[in-house]
Amino acid sequence: MKAWVIVIASFKACGIALAAEHHAGAGAILFFAPDPWVFLQFFLPSAQGFGPAITSFETERREVWLTIDDGPDPSSTPRVLDLLRKHGARATFFVIGEQVARHPELARRIVAEGHTIGNHTHTHPAGGFWLASPSRIASEIDRCIGALLLADVPFERYFRPPVGIRNPFLDPQLESRGMSLVLWNARGLDGMGRDPESALGRIVRSIRPGGILLSHEAGSRPGGRLRFVELLLEHLGRDGYACVLPPRGALLTRARDDGPPAP
Ligand SMILES: [Zn+2]
Known part of the structure; x- marks a missing residue:
């Protein structure tokens, strides 16, 4: 225990x-x-009480890891890929299994253009994931994997829950599958309806070398989310940051200045 x-x-x-x-x-x-501490374990990205969560990576260069959640979607993925190509950026797309099943060609295109794919559950149960049972969590992970396999899309053993919410049953499910929980240490709240300019203003305050940046595509307001990605890429370019795919050995489960790399 x-x-x-x-x-x-x-x-x-x-x-x-x-x-x-x-x-x-x-x-x-x-x-x-103890209840405030417990509450934070469910909802705070940097909390590590329920199991290790990767929130940054080790680098000596001006590099960040851009992550894009909630696709693939024909209303946004092609445009996001065009933006990434224009800026010479690499990103990891945390995809929803149901969306992969609907648009397998887009998932394949993500990988073909040099990006990677992580697991963002099969149905994106944002409202109820905090109380999901072990079997529900297993089903969400495995059905997303099944959709990726069926679509013939290679993927990383990375998992990100909807809205980053965890519960005590998640870590054992990830561990048994050799998967890692990847969250972030910089976000603009673009996924929560904030307008793109103010979301950019919020995220730039947290951007550091080795940071993991959260952004979104698709959803009910894909235009705003796309504009945020565009503004973010322009800002990173102006600031001399490269968007890279960090090697697994460089991933950290705590602030990069706080301690050694994660196992
Ligand atoms: Zn999401």
Whole structure:
């Protein structure tokens, strides 16, 4: 059993024991004390409590890893690929299995143009993934893999959950498949409806060498998402950053200045 489960269970048990001894206030404080930490493990990209999450990579050069979620989609993928080619950029597309099944030719084109593909679940269950059971998580991962295999598309053993949300059941499923959780350390909230210019203003404050940048395509507002990718690529070019595909050995599960590379 993971150490954090024992620690939290101890807090809860002590809180109940105190409340039973007529120390209701102190009991409640103890009982709920771990909950903010637990909440962050579900939703904070840099949190590592539920298992390792890659959020940056080691580099001595002015390089970033651009990641693009939620495709492939005919309304956006061809245009994104054109933008990447224009800027000499490489990116990893975290694709949705259902979309790959609908548009296998686009998934193949992504790889043919020098980019890589990661797993972003089969149905993108953004609202309920935080409480997904082990079997639901396994199904989302494996059905996406199945769609990629059927489409004859090579892919990396990278996984990114919808909206980056995790739960305690995810890490064992990834570990058993030799997969790594890849999140980010820079985002503009373009996927949450923020207008492209203000999303750019937000993300540039977090961009550092070795950063993993989150962006999106497709969705209900593909035009805004595309414009964000375009503005981001222009900004990176002006700032002298190259968009690269880092080798697996360079990936880090903590801030790049904090410690050694991830295993
Ligand atoms: Zn997504």
